Amino acid sequence: xxxxxxxxxxxxxxxxxxxxxxxxxxxxxxxxxxxxxxxxxxxxxxxxxxxxxxxxxxxxxxxxxxxxxxxxxxxxxxxxxxxxxxxxxxxxxxxxxxxxxxxxxxxxxxxxxxxxxxxxxxxxxxxxxxxxxxxxxxxxxxxxxxxxxxxxxxxxxxxxxxxxxxxxxxxxxxxxxxxxxxxxxxxxxxxxxxxxxxxxxxxxxxxxxxxxxxxxxxxxxxxxxxxxxxxxxxxxxxxxxxxxxxxxxxxxxxxxxxxxxxxxxxxxxxxxxxxxxxxxxxxxxxxxxxxxxxxxxxxxxxxxxxxxxxxxxxxxxxxxxxxxxxxxxxxxxxxxxxxxxxxxxxxxxxxxxxxxxxxxxxxxxxxxxxxxxxx
Amino acid sequence: xxxxxxxxxxxxxxxxxxxxxxxxxxxxxxxxxxxxxxxxxxxxxxxxxxxxxxxxxxxxxxxxxxxxxxxxxxxxxxxxxxxxxxxxxxxxxxxxxxxxxxxxxxxxxxxxxxxxxxxxxxxxxxxxxxxxxxxxxxxxxxxxxxxxxxxxxxxxxxxxxxxxxxxxxxxxxxxxxxxxxxxxxxxxxxxxxxxxxxxxxxxxxxxxxxxxxxxxxxxxxxxxxxxxxxxxxxxxxxxxxxxxxxxxxxxxxxxxxxxxxxxxxxxxxxxxxxxxxxxxxxxxxxxxxxxxxxxxxxxxxxxxxxxxxxxxxxxxxxxxxxxxxxxxxxxxxxxxxxxxxxxxxxxxxxxxxxxxxxxxxxxxxxxxxxxxxxxxxx
Numbered sequence: 001x002x003x004x005x006x007x008x009x010x011x012x013x014x015x016x017x018x019x020x021x022x023x024x025x026x027x028x029x030x031x032x033x034x035x036x037x038x039x040x041x042x043x044x045x046x047x048x049x050x051x052x053x054x055x056x057x058x059x060x061x062x063x064x065x066x067x068x069x070x071x072x073x074x075x076x077x078x079x080x081x082x083x084x085x086x087x088x089x090x091x092x093x094x095x096x097x098x099x100x101x102x103x104x105x106x107x108x109x110x111x112x113x114x115x116x117x118x119x120x121x122x123x124x125x126x127x128x129x130x131x132x133x134x135x136x137x138x139x140x141x142x143x144x145x146x147x148x149x150x151x152x153x154x155x156x157x158x159x160x161x162x163x164x165x166x167x168x169x170x171x172x173x174x175x176x177x178x179x180x181x182x183x184x185x186x187x188x189x190x191x192x193x194x195x196x197x198x199x200x201x202x203x204x205x206x207x208x209x210x211x212x213x214x215x216x217x218x219x220x221x222x223x224x225x226x227x228x229x230x231x232x233x234x235x236x237x238x239x240x241x242x243x244x245x246x247x248x249x250x251x252x253x254x255x256x257x258x259x260x261x262x263x264x265x266x267x268x269x270x271x272x273x274x275x276x277x278x279x280x281x282x283x284x285x286x287x288x289x290x291x292x293x294x295x296x297x298x299x300x301x302x303x304x305x306x307x308x309x310x311x312x313x314x315x316x317x318x319x320x321x322x323x324x325x326x327x328x329x330x331x332x333x334x335x336x337x338x339x340x341x342x343x344x345x346x347x348x349x350x351x352x353x354x355x356x357x358x359x360x361x362x363x364x365x366x367x368x369x370x371x372x373x374x375x
Numbered sequence: 376x377x378x379x380x381x382x383x384x385x386x387x388x389x390x391x392x393x394x395x396x397x398x399x400x401x402x403x404x405x406x407x408x409x410x411x412x413x414x415x416x417x418x419x420x421x422x423x424x425x426x427x428x429x430x431x432x433x434x435x436x437x438x439x440x441x442x443x444x445x446x447x448x449x450x451x452x453x454x455x456x457x458x459x460x461x462x463x464x465x466x467x468x469x470x471x472x473x474x475x476x477x478x479x480x481x482x483x484x485x486x487x488x489x490x491x492x493x494x495x496x497x498x499x500x501x502x503x504x505x506x507x508x509x510x511x512x513x514x515x516x517x518x519x520x521x522x523x524x525x526x527x528x529x530x531x532x533x534x535x536x537x538x539x540x541x542x543x544x545x546x547x548x549x550x551x552x553x554x555x556x557x558x559x560x561x562x563x564x565x566x567x568x569x570x571x572x573x574x575x576x577x578x579x580x581x582x583x584x585x586x587x588x589x590x591x592x593x594x595x596x597x598x599x600x601x602x603x604x605x606x607x608x609x610x611x612x613x614x615x616x617x618x619x620x621x622x623x624x625x626x627x628x629x630x631x632x633x634x635x636x637x638x639x640x641x642x643x644x645x646x647x648x649x650x651x652x653x654x655x656x657x658x659x660x661x662x663x664x665x666x667x668x669x670x671x672x673x674x675x676x677x678x679x680x681x682x683x684x685x686x687x688x689x690x691x692x693x694x695x696x697x698x699x700x701x702x703x704x705x706x707x708x709x710x711x712x713x714x715x716x717x718x719x720x721x722x723x724x725x726x727x728x729x730x731x732x733x734x735x736x737x738x739x740x741x742x743x744x745x746x747x748x749x750x751x752x753x
Contacts, residue, residue, distance in 0.1 A: 020665050028672050036680045038695045042503045046689040090719045108538050115540050122548030123716035125556045126418055127687050132543050133510045140517045143539040164490040165516040167509045170465055170499050196668050288576050291667045296404040304412040309685050314417040336500050
């Protein structure tokens with residue numbers, strides 16, 4: 001125990017000597033959380049649109065006015081040729097071109113069907129899909145109103161209403177991307193800090209040559225690893241408190257569940273990411289290798305395979321199995337569950353257990369790996 | 376000048392060559408990750424778990440239900456019989472969306488000129504999926520509405536299509552496969568992270584080991600040193616880009632619609648921008664740890680979230696839109712989507728190229744100023 005404490009003290013002294021690192025670790029994540037938290041928004045609120053109205057009649061203008069009444073559409077360009085539409089889309093100035101044919105009004109009064117073309121820039125498929133929904137809505141409403149008008153004129157009785165879907169989103173009623181993305185960003189930032197800190201823990205001593213000095217002392221490998229981990233765990237916990245506070249204060253995200261459980265599960269999560277960093281450190285020969293491993297094997301997979309932005313259910317089966325090894329996958333469920341649904345231990349113990357197993361397992365592997373090298 | 380630059384580049388190459396593990400990681404990992412993540416980046420939502428609480432139980436409600444559950448997007452899970460069931464289905468994640476048809480649904484619908492409401496309760500914990508589900512639900516209802524009207528008119532002896540029909544055309548990506556437009560973003564992210572981290576560490580390493588002193592006392596100029604040191608990494612990144620491209624074509628059918636030459640020219644400019652960022656970091660940082668930390672924090676998440684790769688920049692708050700300019704990734708995502716999907720030429724992307732070049736000038740300029748200051752201070 002005393003040996004461990006000595007190592008802990010040594011590590012803290014070292015950290016204190018590198019104030020740049022200290023500052024970066026404590027301040028950068030808050031900055032990132034704020035910027036990224038505001039950036040994380042899947043909602044398409046601005047659709048830059050070009051309108052090519054070949055008809056230029058009262059009816060076609062009425063149709064265009066329907067677009068104007070939807071705040072999402074920014075009718076930036078009023079063009080006079082198809083070529084201009086093509087050009088604007090090619091240059092990425094608009095993602096939607098609405099082409100109204102010449103006989104728009106004529107066909108409508110003749111009770112024929114007129115086809116309006118909506119050209120989308122599919123190179124941003126997500127925005128294109130969502131804006132296609134908006135355009136479809138506007139057109140359907142317009143179409144319906146014409147039918148109703150014509151029916152009124154003919155004096156025919158229309159005995160049919162319309163179905164109106166009323167969508168209610170549970171747990172996140174305003175459907176704010178932020179509310180479920182920010183907790184994910186918290187998970188990512190905590191992972192980055194902990195992995196950056198620990199991935200160097202052993203390999204740095206190795207590279208500088210001080211590890212040999214440590215090896216000739218009677219310190220056991222487990223003691224060394226635990227001693228190295230404690231300061232990082234404390235630092236990460238401080239950073240955790242700062243980040244979670246920032247989440248609450250800056251984004252006003254209400255935590256429906258218990259704070260105590262939130263902190264506890266975050267701690268278990270940190271344990272697993274610290275373990276991954278430590279493992280990277282024990283298998284690397286140089287700091288450079290450690291960085292590359294940390295980045296390619298830990299950080300990038302955490303981002304892509306955790307369900308942070310890309311739904312796990314959509315992935316191929318094999319990839320879905322790999323996601324079970326990603327601690328952030330479980331933490332994402334836990335933190336979103338606590339914050340949005342207000343659920344607790346009863347519903348989340350499986351995820352918690354999975355994280356704990358990964359954490360302890362990887363820490364055990366690192367100490368094993370380290371022992372082997374000592375001999 | 377050229378000879379000395381070459382000598383430095385050669386030395387760096389040798390060093391890289393000696394650390395085979397490192398070389399392997401730098402060449403193959405980016406490609407490998409692209410192959411893996413290419414399958415993960417996908418926003419298409421299929422087989423949405425749909426539960427139904429139908430208290431109307433009329434012909435029309437049943438018709439609507441069968442219409443919805445027959446589409447490829449929805450997968451019918453179960454019928455629910457009361458409000459408690461509805462709550463349970465959502466809480467236990469048995470269903471992603473519950474459709475609630477009220478008792479007076481068909482009555483209201485056929486009384487005429489009234490809107491008959493149908494409630495859709497969507498699980499909003501994954502907001503993006505919830506968003507997509509709401510879109511599908513709206514579209515399905517719209518389609519059913521026009522079908523109803525058509526049927527009704529047909530009954531009256533009038534067959535007519537709706538007056539205005541929308542013909543949506545999705546250029547460059549007709550099937551709206553999300554993978555197609557996400558892969559360029561993935562390429563950008565992998566390249567920038569690799570380049571910035573590799574370059575910044577290689578330079579700081581000399582500082583940390585003290586070998587930089589030897590270089591400083593030699594007749595080598597700063598420019599020669601920096602160019603020589605980063606040259607191998609620039610080449611490496613280009614090789615990575617080539618591999619990624621080939622693999623993207625084989626695995627994901629991602630082709631370059633525009634000119635390949637332009638693609639590589641733009642990639643070179645981007646890699647130069649990323650390298651300059653790496654050089655700048657290496658000048659500022661004193662230890663590999665600090666260099667790595669700053670490199671990761673400034674590239675990893677920003678290139679993911681501020682580049683327009685997954686979140687549309689136009690919909691971000693104004694200040695954040697300005698902040699997105701801090702990463703060259705933003706411009707390269709624009710360029711790649713333009714060249715790879717839209718197949719446009721230089722006239723459509725030159726502004727983006729200019730912005731990336733400004734990065735190179737700024738980073739290198741700052742780097743040399745700070746470097747000189749540090750040298751004279753020492």
